[in-house]
Amino acid sequence: xxxxxxxxCVRPFALSWSQELGHSLETWxxxxxxxxxxxxxxxxxxxxxxxxxVQALSGREPGEADQRWMELLLATGHLRDLGASEVWIVVPSxxxxxxxxxxxxxxxxxxxxxxxxxxSAGLSGxxxxxxxxxxxxxxxxxxxxxxxxxxxxxxWHAEKVAHLTRRMVVVSPDxxxxxxxxxxxxxxGRRLRHDIPVAWVDKSRASGRTWARSLVGEVxxxxxLIVDDVVCTGGTLTEAAxxxxxxxxxxxxxxxxxxxxxGDAPRALAEGMVDRLLVSDxxxxxxxxxARPELAGRLFVESVAGFLxxxxxxxxxxxxxxxxxxxxxxxxxxxxxxxRAPLGSGGRESPPARAMARAPRRGVDQLxxxxxxxxxxxxSGKSLSGADRPPRPRSxxxxxxxx
Numbered sequence: 001x002x003x004x005x006x007x008x009c010v011r012p013f014a015l016s017w018s019q020e021l022g023h024s025l026e027t028w029x030x031x032x033x034x035x036x037x038x039x040x041x042x043x044x045x046x047x048x049x050x051x052x053x054v055q056a057l058s059g060r061e062p063g064e065a066d067q068r069w070m071e072l073l074l075a076t077g078h079l080r081d082l083g084a085s086e087v088w089i090v091v092p093s094x095x096x097x098x099x100x101x102x103x104x105x106x107x108x109x110x111x112x113x114x115x116x117x118x119x120s121a122g123l124s125g126x127x128x129x130x131x132x133x134x135x136x137x138x139x140x141x142x143x144x145x146x147x148x149x150x151x152x153x154x155x156w157h158a159e160k161v162a163h164l165t166r167r168m169v170v171v172s173p174d175x176x177x178x179x180x181x182x183x184x185x186x187x188x189g190r191r192l193r194h195d196i197p198v199a200w201v202d203k204s205r206a207s208g209r210t211w212a213r214s215l216v217g218e219v220x221x222x223x224x225l226i227v228d229d230v231v232c233t234g235g236t237l238t239e240a241a242x243x244x245x246x247x248x249x250x251x252x253x254x255x256x257x258x259x260x261x262x263g264d265a266p267r268a269l270a271e272g273m274v275d276r277l278l279v280s281d282x283x284x285x286x287x288x289x290x291a292r293p294e295l296a297g298r299l300f301v302e303s304v305a306g307f308l309x310x311x312x313x314x315x316x317x318x319x320x321x322x323x324x325x326x327x328x329x330x331x332x333x334x335x336x337x338x339x340r341a342p343l344g345s346g347g348r349e350s351p352p353a354r355a356m357a358r359a360p361r362r363g364v365d366q367l368x369x370x371x372x373x374x375x376x377x378x379x380s381g382k383s384l385s386g387a388d389r390p391p392r393p394r395s396x397x398x399x400x401x402x403x
Contacts, residue, residue: 046079100132241254
């Protein structure tokens with residue numbers, strides 16, 4: 001039976017997540033010394049056990065992201081030092097995923113170096129909810145690290161505003177998120193049984209500042225649904241909302257997988273350029289922020305624990321339960337390379353279930369089965385099962401010369 005642990009900052013979320021899986025969290029002691037040094041002491045033995053570790057890597061205050069990466073690194077290494085056979089991580093909110101690709105000559109690749117540190121500490125693999133660029137995340141790690149698309153989760157909650165108007169348009173706040181907006185529009189349109197157009201903002205960014213230049217697409221006379229992976233300071237979101245209103249949008253609602261909402265983001269949201277913002281509870285501390293009177297009716301925080309629990313079932317399989325089986329959120333996942341399946345028939349729909357087709361585990365069970373010598377590795381660093389392994393090139397038929 002696998003052991004489940006969670007770091008202190010994400011423990012309330014991890015409790016809900018583990019309950020969705022039918023497991024309980026193990027206890028451990030976190031010590032912090034006067035100079036900030038931290039220690040993690042599990043209260044149960046992990047020798048020879050498979051361990052699943054939950055940690056959020058985003059933070060609303062300066063320095064929290066760095067601290068949480070360090071906590072994850074130390075906890076992973078310590079669990080392996082204590083004899084854990086495997087350590088798998090579940091990350092509800094990503095961190096340092098902006099440094100996943102090099103946009104200019106001297107930009108750093110911070111995510112790659114952090115991935116190397118975790119691998120050297122003994123990480124076996126894991127899942128991460130809605131990173132900045134899924135392909136870049138998976139390429140940064142040489143162990144199975146799977147990006148979980150939050151489209152199904154967001155589309156289910158977007159239906160709550162669908163009763164306001166049938167005329168809607170999905171807006172990406174930048175050109176880099178157009179594919180995300182298209183996926184979201186197709187899924188929401190499938191659920192509402194009518195097509196939803198897509199628009200996007202053409203913007204430029206330099207030295208941490210963003211300039212929204214123009215809006216591509218028709219939003220006049222429609223409710224604008226702005227979709228993004230994360231809302232940090234709210235600058236990009238506010239500029240996109242302003243352009244939508246100038247173009248004649250009847251209202252502006254926003255949805256994002258992660259709500260960091262740092263700096264002046266609460267003030268910008270309270271100003272009313274965005275009618276309502278819906279985010280998941282992947283970032284610790286959002287419940288306190290949503291309780292502020294000035295944000296009442298504007299900020300909505302929804303639990304993503306059930307959605308991520310189903311992702312763990314489908315992606316990690318044997319790691320989170322002894323026998324793989326679908327849960328109540330089995331249809332809420334999206335595989336970026338897999339076509340959508342039609343809605344299932346019958347049964348009560350559970351949030352945010354029945355959004356998309358099931359995603360394959362892509363050989364994770366083979367990776368975690370202990371038979372590491374029996375599997376081969378692709379160029380992206382992921383192990384391939386026998387069915388997925390590319391055929392061995394043949395050297396041709398050579399005729400033997402008779403003696």
